[in-house]
Amino acid sequence: MKTAGGAPVSLRTYVLIDSLQPQLASYLATSSQGFLPVPGDACLWVEVAPGMAVHRLSDIALKSSNVHMGEQVVERAFGSMEIHYRNQSEVAQAGQLILQQLGAAESERLPCRIAWSEVICALTPDHATLINRQFRKGSMLLPGKSMFIFEVEPAGYVVYAANQAEKAANVTLIDVRPFGSFGRLTMMGSEAEAEQALEAAERAIATINLNAAPLGED
Secondary structure, eight states, X not given: OBOTTSOBOEEEEEEEESSOOHHHHHHHHHHOSSSOOOTTOEEEEEEEESGGGHHXXXXXXXXXXXXXXEEEEEOSSOEEEEEEXXXXXXXXXXXXXXXXXXXXXXXXXXXXXXXXEEEEOSOOHHHXXXXXHHOOSSOOOOTTSEEEEEEEESTTHHHHHHHHHHHHSOOEEEEEEOOSSSEEEEEEEOXXXXXXXXXXXXXXXXXXXXXXXXXXXX
16 A cells, blocks of 8 residues: 555554453543443554554554554654454454555554653642643542653554553552554553552563564564
């Protein structure tokens, strides 16, 4: 698949989630512009450049399978889409058709770079309140709890990191932002729970990078 100028469309993010965890599914539903995902749905997140190319990929996925579209965001540089369905094979099939249209393999997606990963322990009331005023879609941060913050590039991979962290640790999802140049994740728990979530998120990114093109290759 090429742009009007003949340049190839770049596959930035391609990640299949086998089963959306309850908090992440509920969070995505709060911002969904399309069909709402529910816990247990399989989910595919795709990000391409330039952004307008995502319209053709969305059209192909929806016409050729039974998947539902939850998100489509078109920015100047990047375009993102999220599709989901209860049957994982339907989502996987739609994903393969997207790859065929791009003339790309899953291994040609960009690797993920962790830009920031940290646990901040025993939040003060002032700090927790300030963060709660910024984030309105997830749960609220509580003073005294530990906060896990995570930032990745490309942005879409943060959804997979959030899902794996929720699977692995008894943490509360505060915020996840999978659009733009960087994806950001905020979670809350005890110090041990936050550390466990951090480790799970880092493992998730390592798994992605086992099957991704070297940096600089599209």
